[in-house]
Amino acid sequence: LSKYLDILLPMGYDFPNWAARPPQLANSPLPGLRKSLEQFAQIGIPADKLILALPWYGYDFVCDNNATLGAPCLPNCTRSSPNWQVDCPQRDYKQIMPSLLRATKAQGRDPWRFDPVSTSVYFDYLSTSGTRHQVWFDDPTSLTVKYRWARAAGFRGVAMWEAQSA
Numbered sequence: 001l002s003k004y005l006d007i008l009l010p011m012g013y014d015f016p017n018w019a020a021r022p023p024q025l026a027n028s029p030l031p032g033l034r035k036s037l038e039q040f041a042q043i044g045i046p047a048d049k050l051i052l053a054l055p056w057y058g059y060d061f062v063c064d065n066n067a068t069l070g071a072p073c074l075p076n077c078t079r080s081s082p083n084w085q086v087d088c089p090q091r092d093y094k095q096i097m098p099s100l101l102r103a104t105k106a107q108g109r110d111p112w113r114f115d116p117v118s119t120s121v122y123f124d125y126l127s128t129s130g131t132r133h134q135v136w137f138d139d140p141t142s143l144t145v146k147y148r149w150a151r152a153a154g155f156r157g158v159a160m161w162e163a164q165s166a
Helices: 030-042 093-107 140-153
Strands: 051-055 057-062 090-092 113-115 120-126 132-137 157-161
Touching: 030 140, 051 140, 057 093, 090 093, 093 120, 093 132, 120 140, 140 157
Parallel strands: 051 157
Antiparallel strands: 057 090, 057 132, 113 120, 120 132
16 A cells, blocks of 8 residues: 555544443543554555544543542433434533633633543533533643654654644
8 A cells, every 4th residue: 555655644632431441531642643653554555654643622521420520421422322413512622711711711721631541631620511521632731742743753754733733
């Protein structure tokens, strides 16, 4: 395949593993990106033919457990759920940032958290009905780490998905 392609643009997003315990909710976790690069190498596609697409959006998970804000979220959805896109919807970056600002005001502190394992960011908020949500996404901080990793790993470049999200 590699000899017939100039480039390949793999999706480096939509990695949440909602069934894991505790759930892995990051949309674009760095360990998953590393594993993908290894899998491409195993089938003979070198990094210099890859342009890694990274997300400018995230997911808003409704948590079944109303534990302390910031604690692991047990989402009430799985990809096999008929209403997963309603229960745990995708949110554009332009939707996430106002939600983060509202959560900061409501909590009286900055709820933004950086997960060093996934190199993704998240925050919690309470809906008007008191239901706990956890939003996982990538922002300039987490994307910078991933862009630098992609360059060091030898990728041809990076791309973003999706432009209307900004």
